[in-house]
Amino acid sequence: MSEKQSKFHGGLLIFFFLVGIIATLWIVIRNGWWLPELASEHGAVIDRIFITILVISGILFILSEFALSFFVFKYAGSSERKAFYLPGNTRKEILWSIIPGTLVVVLLEVSAEFLGGASLWGKLHGEVPKDAFLVEITGEQFAWNLRYPGPDGKFGRTDPKLISPDNPLGIDISDENAEDDIVFPAGQGIMYLPLDKPVVMLIRSKDVLHSPFLPNFRVKQDAVPGMTTRAWFVPKKAGEYELACAELCGLGHYRMKLPVIVAPEEEVKEWLSQQTPAVDLYY
Ligand SMILES: [Cu+2]
Incomplete structure (x- = not known):
């Protein structure tokens, strides 16, 4: 040169x-x-x-x-x-x-x-607060399924063998804890969270790695197929936010967003009481 x-x-x-x-x-x-x-x-x-x-x-x-x-x-x-x-x-x-x-x-x-x-x-990785609000989020290509435990505060059993187009999470409705679970199939739910209360997010995946990312709450945790991961936080400001997928999971990755609303606890409870429980969907 x-x-x-x-x-x-x-x-x-x-x-x-x-x-x-x-x-x-x-x-x-x-x-x-x-x-x-x-x-x-x-x-x-x-x-x-x-x-x-x-x-x-x-x-x-x-x-x-x-x-x-x-x-x-x-x-x-x-x-x-x-x-x-x-x-x-x-x-x-x-x-x-x-x-x-x-x-x-x-x-x-x-x-x-x-x-x-x-x-x-x-x-954040130790014990979660006892009175926490629970929500389960399950990733799939390319949307999020949501589940709330219902008034009993307990999630019902799930089984991959029960997964069908009508039962996207494979809820076992014979389990008494499952009856009042509130399920939102992929892309149809809203993450409604109480203000000033610890929120525990249980995270699962039906196919590949995903990663629910809540930029406003500085929360990001991988969704790993075959296991349940966890993240918890306390929302301190009411408003409308967005959850995105932070793990490049395929061609439709950019579509994996979910509306998040933070409101006073009473409002969240009221909204949840208006949703259809699993027992009415799967029996
Ligand atoms: Cu994803």
């Missing part, structure tokens, strides 16, 4: 880097750069950790990209200078492994200990 070509390539790298920055800024200024309005109790801790990591890694990213483009440009191949062979330098290699390694550990410690990450993790 000639010296001219080489300089040209270095210049191109800087050019595309700048184009990337300008395009990113443009998107951010146009659409906003942060997650939608925070509406859950624990979300502030997540935001704090998120921003801290973003700022630190963002600064490092920009510095290293500029250094990279600068060196590519400055030390471009030259006909007057011979390329020379570097056999490797163990001391330097150890150094540039230890420095980023230490930085990652420091970042981890800072977010876990000082920003509240560890205790929040313990809280």
Whole structure:
């Protein structure tokens, strides 16, 4: 490669880097750069950790990209200078492994200990509050099934062998806990949640990996076929929100959204009492 070509390539790298920055800024200024309005109790801790990591890694990213483009440009191949062979330098290699390694550990410690990450993790993955509001969400390509436990507060048994077009979750209606369950087949439900009350979301999948994502509540948890995963949170702001699928699950992935409404508990109870229980659907 000639010296001219080489300089040209270095210049191109800087050019595309700048184009990337300008395009990113443009998107951010146009659409906003942060997650939608925070509406859950624990979300502030997540935001704090998120921003801290973003700022630190963002600064490092920009510095290293500029250094990279600068060196590519400055030390471009030259006909007057011979390329020379570097056999490797163990001391330097150890150094540039230890420095980023230490930085990652420091970042981890800072977010876990000082920003509240560890205790929040313990809280969200430990015992769920006893008086929580239950809702079950089951992903399938490409929509969400919903189920509420009904007045008894217990979900009835399900069996994959009972799944049919009329019984999309395979509810076993001979189980007494199943009779009052309220089922919304794929794409027909609303996630109606009580304000200021812990909500436990039981998460399942009928086919592949999905991931219910509630950006306003800073909640995201994978739906894994063959098991029930769980997420819980406390909605702190009434309003209308949206749940999306955050796991690329196939061609119709973008269609997997579900309306979410947060309202005072009385209103949610009233709405639930107007829905048809499983006993009327499956007997
Ligand atoms: Cu999905």
